[in-house]
Amino acid sequence: MSIPYKTYLSEKQAPDAWMNLRAALKNLPAPMLHPGTLNPVGLDDITPVFVGELARQELSDEPFISIPGEVMDFYKMIRPSPLVRAYALEKILDTPVKIYYKYEGTNTSGSHKLNSAAPQAFYAKQQGLTSLTTETGAGQWGTALSMTCAYYHIDLKVFMVKISSQQKPYRKALMETYGASVTASPSDTTDAGKKALAENPDTQGSLGNAISEAIEAAMKTDNCRYVLGSVLQHVILHQSVIGLEAKAAMDSIGEYPDVVIGCAGGGSNLGGLICAYAADKINGKANPRILAVEPASCPSLTRGKFSYDFGDVARTTPLIKMYTLGCGFKPHANHAGGLRYHGMNPTLSQMYHDGLMEAVSYRQRDVFDAAIQFARSEGTLPAPESAHAIRAAIDEAIKCRESGEAKTILFGLSGTGFFDMQAYKDYQSGTMDDYIPTDADLAKGFAELPNV
Amino acid sequence: MSIPYKTYLSEKQAPDAWMNLRAALKNLPAPMLHPGTLNPVGLDDITPVFVGELARQELSDEPFISIPGEVMDFYKMIRPSPLVRAYALEKILDTPVKIYYKYEGTNTSGSHKLNSAAPQAFYAKQQGLTSLTTETGAGQWGTALSMTCAYYHIDLKVFMVKISSQQKPYRKALMETYGASVTASPSDTTDAGKKALAENPDTQGSLGNAISEAIEAAMKTDNCRYVLGSVLQHVILHQSVIGLEAKAAMDSIGEYPDVVIGCAGGGSNLGGLICAYAADKINGKANPRILAVEPASCPSLTRGKFSYDFGDVARTTPLIKMYTLGCGFKPHANHAGGLRYHGMNPTLSQMYHDGLMEAVSYRQRDVFDAAIQFARSEGTLPAPESAHAIRAAIDEAIKCRESGEAKTILFGLSGTGFFDMQAYKDYQSGTMDDYIPTDADLAKGFAELPNV
Numbered sequence: 001m002s003i004p005y006k007t008y009l010s011e012k013q014a015p016d017a018w019m020n021l022r023a024a025l026k027n028l029p030a031p032m033l034h035p036g037t038l039n040p041v042g043l044d045d046i047t048p049v050f051v052g053e054l055a056r057q058e059l060s061d062e063p064f065i066s067i068p069g070e071v072m073d074f075y076k077m078i079r080p081s082p083l084v085r086a087y088a089l090e091k092i093l094d095t096p097v098k099i100y101y102k103y104e105g106t107n108t109s110g111s112h113k114l115n116s117a118a119p120q121a122f123y124a125k126q127q128g129l130t131s132l133t134t135e136t137g138a139g140q141w142g143t144a145l146s147m148t149c150a151y152y153h154i155d156l157k158v159f160m161v162k163i164s165s166q167q168k169p170y171r172k173a174l175m176e177t178y179g180a181s182v183t184a185s186p187s188d189t190t191d192a193g194k195k196a197l198a199e200n201p202d203t204q205g206s207l208g209n210a211i212s213e214a215i216e217a218a219m220k221t222d223n224c225r226y227v228l229g230s231v232l233q234h235v236i237l238h239q240s241v242i243g244l245e246a247k248a249a250m251d252s253i254g255e256y257p258d259v260v261i262g263c264a265g266g267g268s269n270l271g272g273l274i275c276a277y278a279a280d281k282i283n284g285k286a287n288p289r290i291l292a293v294e295p296a297s298c299p300s301l302t303r304g305k306f307s308y309d310f311g312d313v314a315r316t317t318p319l320i321k322m323y324t325l326g327c328g329f330k331p332h333a334n335h336a337g338g339l340r341y342h343g344m345n346p347t348l349s350q351m352y353h354d355g356l357m358e359a360v361s362y363r364q365r366d367v368f369d370a371a372i373q374f375a376r377s378e379g380t381l382p383a384p385e386s387a388h389a390i391r392a393a394i395d396e397a398i399k400c401r402e403s404g405e406a407k408t409i410l411f412g413l414s415g416t417g418f419f420d421m422q423a424y425k426d427y428q429s430g431t432m433d434d435y436i437p438t439d440a441d442l443a444k445g446f447a448e449l450p451n452v
Numbered sequence: 453m454s455i456p457y458k459t460y461l462s463e464k465q466a467p468d469a470w471m472n473l474r475a476a477l478k479n480l481p482a483p484m485l486h487p488g489t490l491n492p493v494g495l496d497d498i499t500p501v502f503v504g505e506l507a508r509q510e511l512s513d514e515p516f517i518s519i520p521g522e523v524m525d526f527y528k529m530i531r532p533s534p535l536v537r538a539y540a541l542e543k544i545l546d547t548p549v550k551i552y553y554k555y556e557g558t559n560t561s562g563s564h565k566l567n568s569a570a571p572q573a574f575y576a577k578q579q580g581l582t583s584l585t586t587e588t589g590a591g592q593w594g595t596a597l598s599m600t601c602a603y604y605h606i607d608l609k610v611f612m613v614k615i616s617s618q619q620k621p622y623r624k625a626l627m628e629t630y631g632a633s634v635t636a637s638p639s640d641t642t643d644a645g646k647k648a649l650a651e652n653p654d655t656q657g658s659l660g661n662a663i664s665e666a667i668e669a670a671m672k673t674d675n676c677r678y679v680l681g682s683v684l685q686h687v688i689l690h691q692s693v694i695g696l697e698a699k700a701a702m703d704s705i706g707e708y709p710d711v712v713i714g715c716a717g718g719g720s721n722l723g724g725l726i727c728a729y730a731a732d733k734i735n736g737k738a739n740p741r742i743l744a745v746e747p748a749s750c751p752s753l754t755r756g757k758f759s760y761d762f763g764d765v766a767r768t769t770p771l772i773k774m775y776t777l778g779c780g781f782k783p784h785a786n787h788a789g790g791l792r793y794h795g796m797n798p799t800l801s802q803m804y805h806d807g808l809m810e811a812v813s814y815r816q817r818d819v820f821d822a823a824i825q826f827a828r829s830e831g832t833l834p835a836p837e838s839a840h841a842i843r844a845a846i847d848e849a850i851k852c853r854e855s856g857e858a859k860t861i862l863f864g865l866s867g868t869g870f871f872d873m874q875a876y877k878d879y880q881s882g883t884m885d886d887y888i889p890t891d892a893d894l895a896k897g898f899a900e901l902p903n904v
Contacts, residue, residue: 004463005528011456076457077540077831088529088603106558108833108868150828151540170622170873177876178828376602376630379529381560416560418870421622424629 015244017064029346030321053123057234083249095397111415113144116238121148131155135210138338139171141229146178159185162205185210212314230266239272247276257410263388264292267345273412301359308452322349326445383415467696469516481798482773505575509686535701547849561596563867568690573600583607587662590790591623593681598630611637614657637662664766682718691724699728709862715840716744719797725864745840753811760904774801778897835867
């Protein structure tokens with residue numbers, strides 16, 4: 001059978017339930033703990049902050065959760081995403097491997113984030129909420145949520161990491177086009193923001209701090225909740241549509257990957273992409289390698305500690321057992337804004353801890369080398385975040401050229417680089433930094449880990 | 453049968469030949485004339501400027517021209533584009549009509565332009581050329597050609613209309629990422645550019661002037677030719693993949709449009725979109741309305757003259773019989789940069805003249821109203837150019853709500869608005885201008901029409 005360049009599932013083939021990767025694990029991740037009592041968090045602890053159904057999903061051990069019809073309708077507008085055979089890249093690499101990628105960047109949000117934004121806005125509407133708050137780093141999550149809040153008629157306030165709002169001014173305009181209000185974080189509109197500014201007036205901001213501001217703003221607003229686009233269990237639950245579609249499409253062309261590669265920030269793209277193959281691996285049905293790729297500037301898996309930590313800088317969230325650089329770790333200004341988070345989703349952290357997943361980190365310039373090689377051969381300009389996965393896929397393909405192994409690679413191309421042109425300009429002009437934290441830098445973050 | 457939100461053709465269903473709309477006409481468009489002799493232009497006249505095969509296609513009366521295998525391979529990377537049923541927009545408009553759109557904006561160039569960029573770069577490579585020159589307005593054509601020149605390993609020099617290069621700085625960065633060199637036009641690198649700057653040092657540039665510079669640069673460079681992304685017959689030939697795919701997809705779901713709507717600048721999107729339905733209309737097989745939508749600021753069909761005119765400001769091209777505002781018409785700074793051209797493809801001009809096509813113009817703010825209504829319901833952010841078609845489709849749907857007619861509308865969504873955020877910002881802040889040329893403005897352009 002000749003394999004097409006692109007494989008799209010039909011509406012009838014689309015998944016109608018999300019897969020809960022957490023429930024597939026044999027070693028369940030440790031429970032979230034209340035930071036005051038250190039008791040496992042229950043529904044009552046988190047529903048004041050979270051939308052009720054999302055809180056329920058966060059704690060759920062059901063293996064699958066049905067996708068509501070209204071969300072299925074939204075998915076039909078923005079999905080399916082294509083599974084692409086990278087024939088042109090394979091040719092340029094002169095490699096015996098077959099390379100596939102699942103491309104999530106064709107929608108206006110430019111990334112996979114819409115997969116979780118849709119149900120989050122829908123459940124908020126269903127609960128009768130009138131507004132939501134959130135944070136955004138690279139701007140992809142904020143854009144996605146702006147789109148779905150416009151669709152479901154909910155007000156949205158976005159705290160955008162300051163450095164990203166400077167690097168990507170049009171991301172802000174895009175969110176505003178969809179009716180959201182956007183505030184650069186840290187801001188003087190919250191106590192958490194004021195504290196961060198007092199400590200360091202020149203701070204470039206961080207996801208962790210923006211989270212603190214968004215939570216505070218939600219708590220102070222009537223009929224409002226906080227939502228977020230990564231790290232948490234319910235987010236990777238929603239993102240499972242990527243992996244379920246990818247596996248169905250791979251199955252339909254008779255392919256099974258030897259290795260599945262995804263970039264890893266908070267884990268939403270990675271957790272979504274790998275879910276179906278990870279389940280096969282856990283159940284012993286197959287043994288694909290699963291590879292997380294992170295920036296060397298923010299190496300939570302490859303150099304972090306597996307420890308309880310806060311999700312935010314202001315230490316207001318429940319404690320989460322995860323690989324972390326410490327919630328006080330200040331990520332360097334790195335253009336892959338979506339990967340600048342100190343921690344990692346707890347299910348993925350547990351998998352890494354149990355040897356079910358590998359991890360590798362790359363320096364920024366090496367990542368952009370791969371991005372440009374990909375863009376010029378496959379046409380599509382990748383988001384810097386996604387280019388981490390490309391770098392690893394290319395390196396795997398080069399290894400196979402040398403060893404002669406005809407492996408099958410699947411990677412996640414989580415977004416487009418349309419809004420990252422400043423980073424591409426910096427790379428081409430040679431002004432892009434290539435920072436790696438020293439052990440001493442990391443020690444500072446570890447020193448502040450809660451003693452649990 | 454329940455109609456899916458999106459219909460994709462399989463690779464096997466993809467068209468393997470372009471349709472030549474010109475050859476379908478009963479009244480053929482008048483031939484291009486040599487501006488010196490006023491004789492019809494032959495191959496020998498244009499091959500010094502154009503790639504040989506493109507020159508041949510420009511003059512061809514063959515009804516179909518096979519798509520080379522190498523171009524088919526490129527198309528498989530970037531196509532098929534989806535045919536989308538606009539269920540959410542229909543619901544918001546509370547209209548009995550069915551609205552479909554063919555969306556060309558999911559590739560990195562962000563528009564339909566890639567459909568012609570691929571064969572143009574391929575034929576240049578096949579001829580052994582080492583470089584190409586071109587102009588770009590909104591930046592979509594320049595981006596598309598940069599991508600295909602990177603793919604086929606050809607050097608590219610792009611003259612970008614100055615106002616667009618200011619409004620869209622990241623478009624330039626994107627073209628450079630693909631290896632192209634980009635010059636704001638008018639520039640001091642050509643005689644045509646120097647002349648324009650001498651006449652008006654503060655000029656914002658125009659497509660017509662950028663064309664003059666690109667032609668001059670090509671003529672002065674060894675082993676180089678000039679290519680362009682609109683207006684000419686071979687361009688709408690290549691764009692026929694849009695319309696052939698659209699009709700095949702509509703056929704597959706049992707639909708036939710009552711009206712086909714496309715935005716019109718030089719005509720490449722419009723000519724591509726309508727080709728199959730126009731042929732039905734010409735042959736008497738069906739009688740769909742065909743509607744061209746242009747900006748009120750540059751109304752070549754609705755207020756232009758059907759006359760021989762030059763394609764460029766410097767009056768170096770062959771004379772083309774078309775609807776035109778005069779090659780000296782200076783289009784106002786209008787954010788829909790891709791629609792700022794003084795003329796219109798000759799086949800489309802002939803169709804309009806013969807009553808086979810209607811035309812309407814809209815003011816910019818009304819177009820952005822429609823763009824935002826579309827973005828907030830359908831999710832996708834449209835290019836300002838494409839939003840002209842949305843405006844007309846919405847107005848048609850509203851008319852049908854009032855009349856109760858359950859029509860079927862097909863419009864072309866030629867591109868994404870990712871690179872037009874400055875325009876969306878201006879619209880939202882109320883600083884967007886809404887200019888319409890006066891009759892006196894137009895009279896100046898008409899006065900300079902060649903006396904042929």
